[in-house]
Structure formats: structure tokens, C-alpha cells
Amino acid sequence: MKIATWNVNSIKSRLEHAVKWCSVAEPDVLCLQEIKVPDDQFPKREFAALGYEHQAIFGETAYNGVATLSRSPIENVEMNFADDSSDAQRRLVSGTIAGIHIFNAYAPHGTKLKSEKYQFKLDWLGRLRKLFDERFSTDDDVILCGDLNVAPHEMDVCKPQAWKDKLHFSKPERDALMDMKRWGFVDLFRQHNGDAKEFSWWSNFHNDFEKDRGLRIDFIWSSPSLAEDCSDCWIDREPRSWEHPSDHAPVVAVFD
DNA sequence: ATGGTCGCGGTGCGA
Numbered sequence: 001m002k003i004a005t006w007n008v009n010s011i012k013s014r015l016e017h018a019v020k021w022c023s024v025a026e027p028d029v030l031c032l033q034e035i036k037v038p039d040d041q042f043p044k045r046e047f048a049a050l051g052y053e054h055q056a057i058f059g060e061t062a063y064n065g066v067a068t069l070s071r072s073p074i075e076n077v078e079m080n081f082a083d084d085s086s087d088a089q090r091r092l093v094s095g096t097i098a099g100i101h102i103f104n105a106y107a108p109h110g111t112k113l114k115s116e117k118y119q120f121k122l123d124w125l126g127r128l129r130k131l132f133d134e135r136f137s138t139d140d141d142v143i144l145c146g147d148l149n150v151a152p153h154e155m156d157v158c159k160p161q162a163w164k165d166k167l168h169f170s171k172p173e174r175d176a177l178m179d180m181k182r183w184g185f186v187d188l189f190r191q192h193n194g195d196a197k198e199f200s201w202w203s204n205f206h207n208d209f210e211k212d213r214g215l216r217i218d219f220i221w222s223s224p225s226l227a228e229d230c231s232d233c234w235i236d237r238e239p240r241s242w243e244h245p246s247d248h249a250p251v252v253a254v255f256d
Numbered sequence: 257a258t259g260g261t262c263g264c265g266g267t268g269c270g271a
Binding site for chain 1: 259260261262263264265269270271
């Protein structure tokens with residue numbers, strides 16, 4: 001099984017890129033974030049035509065939104081947290097594909113350190129950790145992927161000194177992210193790429209991609225036994241170089 | 257320290 005995660009920054013603006021990329025990369029499961037459309041405006045037919053007949057779409061107008069697209073059936077689909085209200089920002093969709101519990105997450109951005117939205121981000125990451133504690137054992141086959149909006153380590157940041165205490169790399173954010181990882185997740189990119197300094201996001205400002213000034217904030221994490229079956233994981237920078245790209249690149253993992 | 261670019265929707269807000 002090949003799984004990919006990609007923050008597309010509006011599926012309407014990125015449909016051409018998504019179709020082009022999927023046709024070549026051919027993931028079996030595609031987890032999208034920031035689709036920025038309500039469910040009825042998601043391009044369902046276009047993805048079905050590519051073989052993704054099973055779709056768990058959880059979108060809203062203009063902001064946020066996630067979608068998991070799959071070649072094989074998605075069972076037990078759930079949206080957001082159980083205690084979220086129906087008008088909560090749509091950031092999480094999960095489901096079981098081939099017996100694997102796959103969580104597709106778009107963590108809050110946080111806007112500004114110590115703001116209300118920053119605290120919301122920290123709380124959201126804490127709630128996600130709690131969900132795994134309550135619902136799963138590390139013997140289960142679990143994947144958490146998506147845009148978690150935090151770079152965990154110095155090697156995940158272009159200029160760690162410059163990013164110190166900045167949004168996406170502040171200590172409380174990193175603590176929240178690492179606390180979630182300590183549930184038992186394996187960072188599959190790290191499993192296969194050592195200390196490689198590769199990024200998954202580059203700001204639209206000042207040609208950051210051309211200068212490779214980015215962060216690694218998009219991940220595919222899995223439970224330990226599943227990680228043993230993962231033969232490779234990489235970041236595909238190519239679509240980030242296309243015209244009018246998303247600010248994020250897709251991350252891909254392959255399981256035997 | 258500042259300011260820079262997108263996407264959405266039709267104005268500023270969010271990232």
C-alpha cells in the first residue's frame with residue numbers, strides 16, 4: 001500500500017496539480033488538507049475517475065477541510081473529535097482502510113505565539129494525543145498523517161536559530177507534538193532518511209522554495225509494527241516547483 | 257525589525 005498526504009491549499013485551485021501528481025505517483029490512499037470547499041463542491045468525479053472511488057470528505061467553505069481518498073473501501077469514518085460541536089473547524093477525518101486506522105489531520109496554524117488561537121492549537125494537539133490513548137493500543141495498525149503545523153527538531157527547520165521561539169518551532173508546540181508522538185508513533189520519514197534536512201513546506205514569501213528555506217511540518221507517522229512494514233518514505237518536492245503551487249509538498253510512504 | 261504572497265470571495269482574514 002502506498003499512502004500520501006498533501007496540504008493542497010484549496011482543491012479548486014490545485015485540482016490540476018493533484019490530478020497530474022496522482023496519475024504519476026499513484027498512491028492507494030491520498031490524504032488531503034486545506035481543501036477549502038464544502039463537501040458538495042469537492043471534485044468527487046475527477047478523483048473517482050483516477051480510481052479513488054472511496055472518499056471521506058469533510059470540508060467547509062473557504063477554510064480548513066480534509067479529505068481521504070482511497071482505492072479500497074473506507075470503513076468507520078469519523079469526523080473531528082467526539083466532543084466537537086457541529087460548527088467546529090473541520091480538521092480531522094479518520095477511517096479504516098484494509099484494517100489500518102488512518103487519521104488525516106490538519107492541525108491549527110496558531111497565528112501568533114501566546115494568542116488564543118495558539119492555545120487552541122496546543123489544546124487540539126493534546127486532544128488528538130488523548131484520542132489515541134483512549135481508543136488504541138500500540139499493537140494496533142494506526143497511521144497519523146497530515147499537516148501538523150509544527151517542526152519537531154532542529155533538523156526539520158532551515159535556520160533553527162532564526163526560528164527559535166517562532167510559531168511552528170516554539171517549545172510548547174514542539175512539546176505538544178512530541179508528546180503526541182510518544183503515544184508510540186514512528187516518524188516514517190526519519191526511519192528512512194536519517195538526519196536528512198528536507199522540508200515539506202516553504203512560505204510563499206520571498207521565493208523561499210528556490211532558496212530551500214522551509215520546514216518539515218507534514219508527516220506520516222505509524223504505530224511500531226506497521227513501521228516495520230514500511231519500505232520507504234519520502235517528500236516529493238516536484239509539485240512544489242510547478243506553476244502556482246501549494247505551499248506544501250506531498251509526503252509518501254510505502255508499506256509491503 | 258519589517259515586509260513579503262497566496263486563496264477566498266467580493267472585504268479584510270487566515271496561513
